[in-house]
Amino acid sequence: DRALIGSYGHDDRVCAYPAAMAAFATENPEYTAITVLTDKEETGSDGNTGLQSSYLKYFIAYLAKANGLDVFEVLSKSECLSADVNAAFDPSFPEVSERKNCSFVNNGVVITKYTGARGKSGTSDASAEYMGKIRRMLNANDVVWQIGELGKVDAGGGGTVAMYVANLDIDTIDLGVPVLSMHAPYETVSKIDVKKANISKLLITDRNVGLPFIETFKLIRTKFENAKLKKGYSVFSITSSTESEGKTTCST
Numbered sequence: 001d002r003a004l005i006g007s008y009g010h011d012d013r014v015c016a017y018p019a020a021m022a023a024f025a026t027e028n029p030e031y032t033a034i035t036v037l038t039d040k041e042e043t044g045s046d047g048n049t050g051l052q053s054s055y056l057k058y059f060i061a062y063l064a065k066a067n068g069l070d071v072f073e074v075l076s077k078s079e080c081l082s083a084d085v086n087a088a089f090d091p092s093f094p095e096v097s098e099r100k101n102c103s104f105v106n107n108g109v110v111i112t113k114y115t116g117a118r119g120k121s122g123t124s125d126a127s128a129e130y131m132g133k134i135r136r137m138l139n140a141n142d143v144v145w146q147i148g149e150l151g152k153v154d155a156g157g158g159g160t161v162a163m164y165v166a167n168l169d170i171d172t173i174d175l176g177v178p179v180l181s182m183h184a185p186y187e188t189v190s191k192i193d194v195k196k197a198n199i200s201k202l203l204i205t206d207r208n209v210g211l212p213f214i215e216t217f218k219l220i221r222t223k224f225e226n227a228k229l230k231k232g233y234s235v236f237s238i239t240s241s242t243e244s245e246g247k248t249t250c251s252t
Helices: 010-025 055-066 071-076 128-140 162-166 191-205 210-231 247-251
Strands: 004-007 079-082 109-112 145-147 171-176 187-190
Touching (some): 004 010, 004 191, 010 187, 055 071, 079 191, 109 128, 128 171
Parallel strands (some): 079 171, 109 145
Antiparallel strands (some): 004 187, 109 171
């Protein structure tokens, strides 16, 4: 199925790549935007390259000092989308998921309010207010999203780096791509979910992209729908005279 991508190690390259590309695409952020690609997440985030290290706090402290600000005030006013995947519902192994509380492939990015094992043990639990803020941001920009747990309580579980960022008094929530067969040698994700993850990261880093960006696509979609209704077209070709003008973005 060309809608899906099968590969080794989607967790967590499939979230790191959209986050990095969003950072590269950010031109005039309203606030200072940082994308952190960290190490050792699967082994406890220990060591001086893992997020249990103080390097992130020190780095933000340097930025705050350069602007004459107190680091604790900067941290408490910061926000974070922790880019990590969630386990999508697998019909081959339905017993380890709660179907009404899990994510599904091709249903958009998944917001994970908390992870952990045995309920909420060993995790960050995002506030209801921050959940609402992220939902409003995604809804306002027509980003398809869903909410999911990381497996059935007492049948699964796991963790992300969200709790280490939240421990700095930063509002943090996991937002990423649902994955089939997480941690297996061959993992599967949806192309559209990856694309929605990229747009989500771009919205949080560059809030100026927002509605004008989405409204342009709404206009294009309306023109396609009118052409289909009035002239019966069913196949459209998107092209341009040079590369990097958005053909792939428009077609997906």
